[in-house]
Structures are given as C-alpha cells and as structure tokens.
Amino acid sequence: GDSVTQMEGPVTLSEEAFLTINCTYTATGYPSLFWxxxxxxxxxQLLLKATKADDKGSNKGFEATYRKETTSFHLEKGSVQVSDxxxxxxxxxxxxxxxxxxxxxxxxxxxxx
Amino acid sequence: DAxxxxxxxxxxxxxxxEVTLRCKPISGHDYLFWYRQTMMRGLELLIYFNxxxxxxxxxxPEDRFSAKMPNASFSTLKIQPSEPRDxxxxxxxxxxxxxRRQENYGYTFGSGTRLTVV
Numbered sequence: 001g002d003s004v005t006q007m008e009g010p011v012t013l014s015e016e017a018f019l020t021i022n023c024t025y026t027a028t029g030y031p032s033l034f035w036x037x038x039x040x041x042x043x044x045q046l047l048l049k050a051t052k053a054d055d056k057g058s059n060k061g062f063e064a065t066y067r068k069e070t071t072s073f074h075l076e077k078g079s080v081q082v083s084d085x086x087x088x089x090x091x092x093x094x095x096x097x098x099x100x101x102x103x104x105x106x107x108x109x110x111x112x113x
Numbered sequence: 114d115a116x117x118x119x120x121x122x123x124x125x126x127x128x129x130x131e132v133t134l135r136c137k138p139i140s141g142h143d144y145l146f147w148y149r150q151t152m153m154r155g156l157e158l159l160i161y162f163n164x165x166x167x168x169x170x171x172x173x174p175e176d177r178f179s180a181k182m183p184n185a186s187f188s189t190l191k192i193q194p195s196e197p198r199d200x201x202x203x204x205x206x207x208x209x210x211x212x213r214r215q216e217n218y219g220y221t222f223g224s225g226t227r228l229t230v231v
Contacts, residue, residue, distance in 0.1 A: 034219055042224055043117070043222030044204070046219040101220060103156045105156075106156070
C-alpha cells in the first residue's frame with residue numbers, strides 16, 4: 001500500500017546552516033506529495049506541495065522537488081533560522097484516492113543560535 | 114475564516130469517565146478527519162467523513178471510541194470509558210476536493226485537544 005518514510009530526528013543545526021530532510025515514498029500511479037510543519041503546541045500546517053513529477057514546491061525559503069525516478073521528495077532550505085525549529089512531516093495522497101493522506105513519522109528540527 | 118476550531122484545548126479526566134472532543138471544520142470543506150498523535154505512534158488517522166458520512170473508521174482503536182458528524186459544521190469524537198493509554202493530542206482536520214479538476218488542496222488542521230486520562 002501507499003506509505004511515506006522520512007529520516008528520523010532530531011536534526012540539530014546551527015543558524016544559517018543548510019537543511020535537508022529526506023523523504024521517500026511508495027505508491028502506485030501518480031500521488032501528490034506534501035510537507036507539513038508543526039510548531040510547538042500547534043496543529044500541522046501545510047508548508048508546500050507538488051502534484052506531479054518534476055514539480056518543485058516552495059514556500060518560506062523551503063523547497064522540495066518531486067522525483068519520480070527516485071520516489072523522493074526531500075525538503076531543503078539554504079539557511080535555517082531559529083524560528084524554523086519545529087517538527088516536519090512528509091505526506092502523500094495516493095492517486096485516485098480522493099482525500100486520504102499518509103503521513104510520515106515526523107522529523108524534529110532544532111536550530112541553535 | 115477562523116480555521117478549524119477544536120474544543121476543549123486541554124482535557125484532564127479520570128479513568129472510566131466519558132470524554133467528548135469537538136470540532137468545527139472550515140465552512141465549505143467536505144472532508145473531515147480525526148487524528149491522534151503520540152510520541153510512540155506518531156500521527157494516526159482514526160476516522161474520516163465525506164459530506165458528513167463516515168468513510169473509513171478502520172483506525173478507530175476499539176469500541177470505546179465513536180465519532181459522529183451530525184451536520185457539515187460539527188463533529189464529535191467520544192471515548193467511553195476513557196483509559197490512561199488514550200492520553201494523546203487529538204487533531205481534527207478538514208479539506209476540500211475539486212472533483213472537476215481532480216485536485217486536492219491539502220488539509221487544514223485544528224490546534225488539537227490534549228487529553229490526559231489519569
């Protein structure tokens with residue numbers, strides 16, 4: 001069945017460091033891919049999405065490219081800030097599956113000043 | 114729009130008591146989801162509704178859990194009787210799907226209800 005695997009955390013970086021959080025998926029057909037972010041004490045918020053192969057989603061300096069050949073959707077940011085400290089979730093919506101998402105286990109990011 | 118509204122934000126109850134969590138989805142969204150989040154198990158989908166009808170409740174852990182959606186603007190998740198292992202953060206989320214364009218716009222989550230059963 002459809003599933004998402006993302007790297008375990010926590011990931012600890014210094015401010016202005018480069019960030020990569022890996023996400024790979026298993027799905028049939030043409031899934032849509034998402035990254036969500038959860039700040040402490042809050043619900044998940046949509047960060048970015050990509051709906052077809054080679055699409056690049058971007059928002060707030062974060063980027064992720066939908067790579068069908070490697071079944072990946074890695075999250076990157078060139079220069080992280082302390083305010084980026086949060087838990088990041090990779091998610092997949094299966095093709096033909098109207099609205100059921102599959103979430104990864106989440107990766108906690110700690111950014112130190 | 115005020116977003117997805119959940120109440121209460123925090124609930125502390127004694128084992129054996131009934132607990133009711135409430136959710137008001139975004140107006141116009143036709144899907145509603147209940148999730149549970151714990152450190153051990155991460156984010157688990159409990160049940161979801163489409164146009165107020167339960168579609169998939171395979172994630173509901175046992176008969177002590179029940180969910181209803183009497184109308185498009187309100188849903189409840191009830192636990193009766195509650196147990197300490199039910200302690201978690203419960204999230205409600207809603208979304209819409211454009212059937213003509215076959216496009217999904219992603220979920221909008223509420224702020225969650227932190228449930229503690231002692």
